Amino acid sequence: MDPISAVGLAAAIVQFAELGVKVVKRVAEFSTVAEEAPKSFKQITTELPLIIDGLRRIQLGIEAGGVDEATKRAVAGVVQNCLRETEEVDRILQKVLPAAGASSWERRGKAVMSVGYDKKIQRAVDSIFQSVRTLTFHQWSTTSLATPNVEEKPPPYPQALHWLVPFERNLRFVGRSDFFDKIEKAFASADGSQPKAALYGLGGIGKSQIALEFCYRKRKEGDCSVFWVNAATVDRFEESFKRIAGECGLVTRNDTGSDAPNLLKSWLEVRHEGPWLMIIDNVDDKDVFFREKMKNGETPAGVIPRCHHGSLLFTTRSRDIAVDVRLGADQPEKLVLDLLDALEYIPLAITQAVAFMVKRQKNIQQYLDQYQRNDVTKTKLLTYEFVDHGRQSSTMESVAKTWMISFESIRDSNKRAVDLLCLINFFQHQDIPVLLLQNEEEDEFDFEDATALLKDFSLIDTNDDDAVFSTHRLVQLATRWWLEKETPGEADHWASVALASVATHFPRPVPYPETNYFEADYFQLCEVLLPHAELMLRYPFKSASKDVELARAKLLNSTGRYLHWNGNHEEARQRFERSMEINKAYLGEKHIETMTSMGLLGWTLVIPLRDARAIPLLERLVEIRTELLGENDPRTIDALSDLATGHTSTGDFSLSERMQRDALSRAKSVLGPSHPDTLNCMTHLASVLEDQGKMDEAIQVQRVGYEARKQLLGDRHQSVLIDEHNLALMLCADDSTLEEGLSLQRTNIERKTEIFGQDHPETLIAAYNLLYLLNRAGRPAEARQVGARALALAHNGPRKDMASSQEFLSKIQDALDNIE
16 A cells, blocks of 8 residues: 555645534634524534644644654545545534624524534534544643654754844953853763753953854854843743744744744744854843733743754843942952942942942941941832832832932933933833933933933943933832832823824824835834834823823824734724824814824725725815815815725715826826825726726726836835735736736735735735636636645744634635635
């Protein structure tokens, strides 16, 4: 008998798993609304996922070469039976379960009907469970197949080496070779365990420089991939993992989901055959690393790859610190001990005290005298924030006392410096761009003097060109406590200044990113500012003023537009709606900012939702803008075009066409034929012409707009790709242009995968449409290939769980199921 094809069996497992997940999901959704679900439904939701998981583990064993021919033959029969019976269950469910948009009466009727089919479903379920004893099978698959026989495993494929270290080598590095000998000794662990080492010491002693030099030495050996992770905050840790995952081909540049950490962990543990080294830098805060959660619900510590072929090198601060050498050797030993006792050996507290003494040329006795005069008690915020660190409340009070002396000294000598410290306090404590901190009109030397003073006290740090600032979370907490103690309400004041700064500098929301400014900076700047923006949008103001609320509304618009471009349409819609409500409450309906929010909300309801709720909103917007700005103002024209598109959701295509032609005529007259807004109107007109079957004119208008925009922006611009997709669909409607349309659609999918990402709604829409067109053209094999590839790529994408992506993944799966 010929050996069983591993590819065929693996494909059957994949097919069963995908169908099984679909069945479980449908049954689970029904069970949540039905008063009493059938017994078989409960078995499906609780036990079928275990079988799916077990078969997936077998698939991994097959791919790893750990399943022999006899086992594959036995498993093949089980898989075929499971697939056959699950298909039967799916057919029954399609008959008896209500559709997503069914009325409550229909859902109740379907629920009653489903009980009548329970016996048929139960027979199919019993057949599945008879073939696979769920619990024993699951245990067997996780133990017997998790570690296949190494001797039977085929030779690994050649592994490409990755070098993902974001810093150049420090050519001035001077270090003792015994540092590297100790690291290598720590890595020489027992066989089978993971090599680990840690560099620990007070900030600034060169831990990261030692780690960096070690990376370059490993690179020279030529057989090891090297990765660098910034673990200073949860956001930076997740950003590092996402960057590495992107460079290794696991996700794309614009992915914003939360699966990159687990994707990278799995890939390094299982798929990366060769040795690798990961530097995990700045593990300074236990809460950040071991307790705080990322977007996927995991802690940073929880996604660290664990395998014997990967080495981990951590850098962290030490608690065992003495006095900085800058104090000199002539200080009385008893005073040194008194200082250490008073500061309870906390490195950050000692660092600030030393900086103060060196700056003011004070000795330890003078410092202790001043320290004791400024006794501070009951620092509730600091004790609360750090009680989980195992420190006593008096320890927190000691840190506050130490920093309070520095804060007051800075305030007395440089007001701009203390203002800057207060502002930094409300942003994310890492990677704060200077544009958020420096006023455009202020003297550059004054700003430099202020930052230099803060650096002298070790309260902030900057990169080499002073463009990016950072501080420590403890500094931020102590600053807030000090602000509230000095002047109640002062924290809210500086929080409002921080909110206004990020709202001012976050790139403005534009319907289409057409300008050179957008192309060069938009995504990069938004990515840098988003963590600070999200923090300020969540800040709990005790009493929010009008200015605060309006700044919040502005930031909701800006961040909402960025999120929309990344495929998070529902979150964007919610932000635009909140912004509109705020602006309307404070400024009135006819204010320019309120109209901006209305326009963005109406636009996101129209594109891509085609939601009829947009019509009254946009009708009112057109009316107000016509009254205040005039009918030929570009903003009025834009709203008119969006309103015209909105009317297609109600089927009033004739009215939509008239309005689009009116908008296009005005745009050409006011803005010219090649202006982006004019091209937008052309695209919308072509769409409504297509809706009415006026294909010749639709294709002509769409082609002119597409070529003009491509000439203006290049063939990989986001809005060009949307025009390209629309043109391809129109061309496929006629046999004479079918091949041109299919070719353009394939190109469009590849470009969208590159620019948007493999699981972005725009990419999935394009894949679904190509699948549908190929099947309609009588080419089912090609259609299956397109659909299967789209599902496989999206399965590991970070956006796969977003509602907009789920919608089209479901459509692709249903289309595949219906191909004959």
